[in-house]
Amino acid sequence: MQQWKWALGGVVLGLLGGCASLPTQYFSLASPGQIAAAESDALPWSADYGMRLKVVSIPAEVNRLQLLVRDPAADPSVEILNQSLWAAPLGDQLQSALAAQVSTLLGAPDLQQMTVSPSMPVRDIKLRITRFELIWGQGTRLDAVWVDQPPGQNPARLCQAHISTVGTQPEVASLVEHQRQALHQLAASIAGAGVPVGSPVSGLVLKGGCT
Template structure:
């Protein structure tokens, strides 16, 4: 349903584009995705399959949704600032690419012909995706992480806050950086340098 609405609204915006202010499209894709080379991917001991099951309904729309503060009851939909693809899909592709890159393993949604490789299955539920105008962005999520051969999935949650300057592009860039921090926590790598405060990590933790 979200995808159908996104396509329909995109068509309306395109038809009306010449009659009003220009429309800008934004992406959460990593600035430089470096997938594992094909040969290395086929020699990997496991592959990653990451899915995003849910994002907050109020932001899961074509328009970017901003607010003035975390406690503000009102939100503003920016009709001239649109996502280049459905938000859940963008978050999923962005996280999956980043986590696979940190781990150095193939992203099974991008690499074909690896049906027999063991799978690390991660399912993410985004519980907060805030764009706070001229201030910062906040990203909160919980996820299950079932490693290859593991008897049970690990249950994790984390929150990230990243400063953002003025303007829509700054907010989008802030969420791209927040996704990068979250991806490194999902990958559980020591490459996350500095203290949690330096990284903008509000909280994090896992249980079995």
């Protein structure tokens, strides 16, 4: 009997050891195109103004290194994935991804990344991410509101976008890729003054506009 107990204890410890050794995965919202542009020395700026975009807030519950995923079957509870981490704080990733993409789409230098003439006109964009969700078996949700202040004496615009994607694959990497696509569409909307630019990718729904 004592030997049986020791054997059972060894099995339990082995299982616990296996759980403890699960590899940690890191995820980034930066697209390959964004990384290539950041490494490029030739930046073709076509706009006659600079751009300054600031993500001023994101939902507090997702402002962590661990990915947070909703399970519709267990709603309203959420799952914190301790083995699936953002490669950098989520707020920083959203800031860098959106600023880089909007800068490229506008053809305007990102004034937070480089020094230009103080006399250069500035387009100021202040953005709040109000919803950032990864949902098992459904896809992603991304909502944002922003104030777009064009250069000169032009009036500021208040804009919003509600973006959802559809994805049934129960994989973290798939959900991150869907949210990356949603961010790309959000950047296109910001660059187009809140008006949808081009055709959204398949399975992506975009609503929004400016006042």
